[in-house]
Amino acid sequence: MTTKTIPSSPFAGQQPGTSGLRKKVRVFQQPNYSENFIQSIFDVIDDKAGTTLVIGGDGRFHNRIVIQQAIRMAAANGFGRVLVGRGGILSTPAASHMIRKRGAIGGLILSASHNPGGPDEDFGIKYNISNGGPAPEKITEAIYARTQTIERWLTVEAGDVDLDTLGGIEVGTMPVEVIDPVADYADLMETLFDFDAIRSHVAGGFTMAFDAMNAVTGPYATEIFERRLGFAPGTVRNGIPLEDFGHHHPDPNLVHARALYELMMGPEAPDFGAASDGDGDRNLIIGRGRFVTPSDSLAMLAAGAHLAKGYATGLKGVARSMPTSAAVDRVAAALGIPCFETPTGWKFFGNLLEAGKATICGEESCGTGSDHIREKDGLWAVLLWLNILAVRKLSVDALARAHWAQFGRNYYARHDYEGIERARADALIAELEAAIPALAGRRIGSLLITGADNFTYADPVDGSISRRQGIRILFEGGSRVVLRLSGTGTQGATLRVYLERYEPAGGELDCETPAMLGELIAAAETLVRISYHTGRSAPDVVT
Ligand code: G1P
Numbered sequence: 259m260t261t262k263t264i265p266s267s268p269f270a271g272q273q274p275g276t277s278g279l280r281k282k283v284r285v286f287q288q289p290n291y292s293e294n295f296i297q298s299i300f301d302v303i304d305d306k307a308g309t310t311l312v313i314g315g316d317g318r319f320h321n322r323i324v325i326q327q328a329i330r331m332a333a334a335n336g337f338g339r340v341l342v343g344r345g346g347i348l349s350t351p352a353a354s355h356m357i358r359k360r361g362a363i364g365g366l367i368l369s370a371s372h373n374p375g376g377p378d379e380d381f382g383i384k385y386n387i388s389n390g391g392p393a394p395e396k397i398t399e400a401i402y403a404r405t406q407t408i409e410r411w412l413t414v415e416a417g418d419v420d421l422d423t424l425g426g427i428e429v430g431t432m433p434v435e436v437i438d439p440v441a442d443y444a445d446l447m448e449t450l451f452d453f454d455a456i457r458s459h460v461a462g463g464f465t466m467a468f469d470a471m472n473a474v475t476g477p478y479a480t481e482i483f484e485r486r487l488g489f490a491p492g493t494v495r496n497g498i499p500l501e502d503f504g505h506h507h508p509d510p511n512l513v514h515a516r517a518l519y520e521l522m523m524g525p526e527a528p529d530f531g532a533a534s535d536g537d538g539d540r541n542l543i544i545g546r547g548r549f550v551t552p553s554d555s556l557a558m559l560a561a562g563a564h565l566a567k568g569y570a571t572g573l574k575g576v577a578r579s580m581p582t583s584a585a586v587d588r589v590a591a592a593l594g595i596p597c598f599e600t601p602t603g604w605k606f607f608g609n610l611l612e613a614g615k616a617t618i619c620g621e622e623s624c625g626t627g628s629d630h631i632r633e634k635d636g637l638w639a640v641l642l643w644l645n646i647l648a649v650r651k652l653s654v655d656a657l658a659r660a661h662w663a664q665f666g667r668n669y670y671a672r673h674d675y676e677g678i679e680r681a682r683a684d685a686l687i688a689e690l691e692a693a694i695p696a697l698a699g700r701r702i703g704s705l706l707i708t709g710a711d712n713f714t715y716a717d718p719v720d721g722s723i724s725r726r727q728g729i730r731i732l733f734e735g736g737s738r739v740v741l742r743l744s745g746t747g748t749q750g751a752t753l754r755v756y757l758e759r760y761e762p763a764g765g766e767l768d769c770e771t772p773a774m775l776g777e778l779i780a781a782a783e784t785l786v787r788i789s790y791h792t793g794r795s796a797p798d799v800v801t
Pocket residue numbers: 371579602603604621622623625743744745746747754
């Protein structure tokens with residue numbers, strides 16, 4: 259074993275983050291930088307002897323380098339063995355499952371999610387604990403505290419592991435197993451969904467386009483959709499993981515998955531379209547001629563989940579992040595199950611899933627998942643959609659219309675203002691916070707404000723309180739405007755404005771979203787003075 263000294267911590271003075279470390283590749287390439295962070299993780303894990311550590315990533319540039327570093331360091335730090343995905347590949351959901359299934363103490367997932375990859379783009383390292391979920395704040399804070407004081411890191415002197423050949427090898431005295439990254443995960447999906455029903459639907463002519471965006475889900479999607487479910491070869495598009503994602507943002511939204519959207523709206527559209535992000539935890543769902551918002555998708559999945567064998571006994575509860583539309587609340591009410599409203603971020607679902615209070619969770623930012631693992635799961639959402647459609651034998655459009663006819667429709671959009679000067683963004687929030695007490699009862703055009711607050715969450719499992727999680731302005735009839743600053747942006751501040759208009763069953767269910775949201779957008783401008791504060795006349799991204 260070799261001890262390397264760190265002259266001065268490259269992390270000194272940096273703010274702790276909560277979802278691992280996400281920086282430019284060039285930052286990770288600095289001497290001691292990745293090593294410092296990985297050693298800090300290892301230093302806060304107690305009782306490593308004899309335990310299994312899972313390592314894998316989304317295949318982006320620099321993935322293989324950090325995997326080799328991490329394996330040598332794991333050997334020096336006394337882990338019992340390392341499981342690493344072939345080619346260094348493990349999607350975030352597959353890693354979560356691998357940790358749980360193999361009884362690992364935890365795992366290192368190397369990804370910057372939907373951010374672009376390449377020598378000048380982003381990289382990231384996150385640590386998941388033994389339940390397969392992201393390390394809770396207590397642990398991430400301990401890791402960051404350690405990065406500030408650490409003076410050495412441990413490694414063994416050993417060559418690189420051949421990541422492309424399945425099988426076992428020793429590094430130092432520690433066994434390393436290169437495993438198939440797909441098989442266990444695909445098997446898990448077969449336990450949850452009725453593959454026979456989907457196969458016969460496909461045999462009956464049902465078609466799909468799945469855009470893997472040259473990111474991690476390609477091998478998973480090819481195995482599950484084309485090999486196990488019988489979809490035609492070519493169903494999976496951009497299925498080879500590339501280090502730079504083919505120069506694209508592997509972000510499955512209407513901007514970056516434009517090609518899929520255009521296909522689905524055009525004359526050549528297959529029955530079903532879907533995409534996933536860099537590390538495989540997000541999903542986008544588009545039927546032929548019908549885009550489904552992630553908030554609606556959550557509601558429609560909750561309403562149909564009992565049609566899949568993994569959920570046949572019903573859901574214990576559902577959960578959504580606060581800015582996600584309230585469409586799922588109405589499904590929960592009809593099913594007579596609880597609906598939890600949490601702050602933005604998957605980690606807030608962890609306690610609810612662990613305690614058996616919620617079975618299905620989702621966020622407006624294309625994240626949906628269930629208690630089968632402790633991360634959101636892009637392919638899981640696609641498969642649940644396929645299972646529901648195979649049983650109900652409806653098109654996506656017909657299913658959406660039937661859903662709205664029963665529950666009403668939550669017209670929804672998110673407007674992002676990116677790269678705003680931090681001080682200006684803070685000023686906007688401060689001005690709005692000050693205005694909150696006077697908002698209830700105010701009328702803007704035909705809209706009546708019934709209440710406003712800065713969202714506070716009391717975790718029903720551990721009682722912890724999270725304050726100031728986003729400003730909610732509530733209108734008569736169930737419409738809302740929500741504003742918050744992004745916690746994941748890398749440059750300046752990003753303002754997110756979430757707009758939601760509820761039309762009850764029997765109302766105007768077949769209109770265009772921008773038209774339906776026009777009055778709310780104008781009201782938001784009047785109340786918040788967005789263009790004055792941001793200096794922008796329009797959002798940078800509308801999703
Ligand atoms: C964004 C999304 C949020 C998601 C997070 C991590 O966070 O809005 O729903 O959990 O990425 O994928 P934000 O940048 O809004 O803080």
